[in-house]
Amino acid sequence: MAANGPSRSARAPWREAGKETEFRRRALSYAILAPNPHNRQPWLVRLDGDDALTLYCDLDRRLPATDPYDRQIVIGHGTFLELLALAAAEDGYGTEITPFPDGEDMTTLDKRPVARVKFIAGAGEPNPLFAHTLARHTNRQAFEARDVEADALAAVLSSSSVQGVTAGGCGNDALAAHLRNLTWRAHSVEMTTDYTNQESVDLMRIGAKEVAANPDGLFLEGPVFALGKLAGVISREQMADPNSSMSQQGMTMFHDAAMSARAFAWLGNSGTTRASQIAAGRAYMRLVLAAEREGLKVHPWSQSLQEYPEMAGLYREVHDLIGNGQRLQMLVRLGYAKPVIAAPRWPMETHLIA
Structure with a gap:
C-alpha cells in the first residue's frame, strides 16, 4: 500500500471474487460486492446441505436513525440476492429465492431469515449484465457537464x-x-x-x-x-x-x-x-x-x-x-x-x- 493511500487489504474481496471452488461460495464471493446502504454489508449466510443457503440480517448493522423501519437494509439484501443469482447463473445454476419464509414484521427486522435460496443445477442461464460486476462502484463525485444520452x-x-x-x-x-x-x-x-x-x-x-x-x-x-x-x-x-x-x-x-x-x-x-x-x-x-x-x-x-x-x-x-x-x-x-x-x-x- 502506498503511504497514506487507500487500504489495499480492504479491497481484497474485489480481487478474490470468483476464486472459490464450491459453487455457492463462488456466488457468495460476488454477492458481497453488492451495493448496500451506508456500506453496512448486513448479510449473514448459513450454507444448508449441498444445494441451499439461508440469508439473515446482521441486526447490529442496521441504520435506526435514517432507516427506522429497516426498509433500506432489506433493499440491500435484495441487491445481494440478485447478484448471488446472477453469479450462480454463470455456473449454470438457477436459484429459487423465497423471501421471509418464516414471516415478516414491517416495523423491524428480527432473527427470522430474510430469504432461503435453493440452487438448481442446469437451470441457470448467464446474463450479460454480470460482466459489469467488478467495474460497478457507487460514484459520489460531481458528474461531467454532459447530458445523458x-x-x-x-x-x-x-x-x-x-x-x-x-x-x-x-x-x-x-x-x-x-x-x-x-x-x-x-x-x-x-x-x-x-x-x-x-x-x-x-x-x-x-x-x-x-x-x-x-x-x-x-x-x-x-x-x-x-x-x-x-x-x-x-x-x-x-x-x-x-x-x-x-x-x-x-x-x-x-x-x-x-x-x-x-x-x-x-x-x-x-x-x-x-x-x-x-x-x-x-x-x-x-x-x-x-x-x-x-x-x-x-x-x-x-x-x-x-x-x-x-x-x-x-x-x-x-x-x-x-x-x-x-x-x-x-x-x-x-x-x-x-x-x-x-x-x-x-x-x-x-x-x-x-
Missing part, C-alpha cells in the same frame, strides 16, 4: 423494470431541475439533523488504517485526509458540528455533486410487503449493472425517501412529484464521470454462520 437512459430503465418494479427516469429537463433542488434539500435535512448526521459520523472511517480495521461504513482516504486527521482538522467532532469548516466544506462538495446531475432514475412498487423491498433491491442491482454497461455512473440520492419525522415534508413532495401512486424505493442520479475506487468490503468468511 436518451437511448442510454432508456436502456437502463428497461433493464431495471423487473421483479414487478416500475423504473422511471428523466433527462436534463424541468423535472430534473426540480429533483436537483429537492434532493439537495433532503441531503441538507439529513446532514443538519443531529441524530441522523451522527449516524453517518459514527460510521466514518478516516484514513487507510481505520478502513483496514473496519472495512465497512463510509470512508475518507488519501493523503489529504491522512494529514488532516494528523493535524486535527479532520475529526468526527468536526463532522458532527454542522457549523464547522469541515462540515461546510463537505456540504459544498455534495452541493456541487447534486447540481451536476443531468439525469435521474427511480424505482417504485407497492411497498406493502418485505418481499416488495427485496424486489426493489433486485431491480436496483440490475439498474447499476446496466448503467455501467451504458458507460454511466450511479449515485443513490434517496434521502427524501426516508421515514424519520424531519423528512416527512420532502417524502410527501417527492412522492407527489414522481411517485405515480407507488411507494418509491430508490432515487439516484446518473451521469458520466471518471471511475472511482471500490468501496471496502469485509472478507466473505465474516458473513458465514458456522
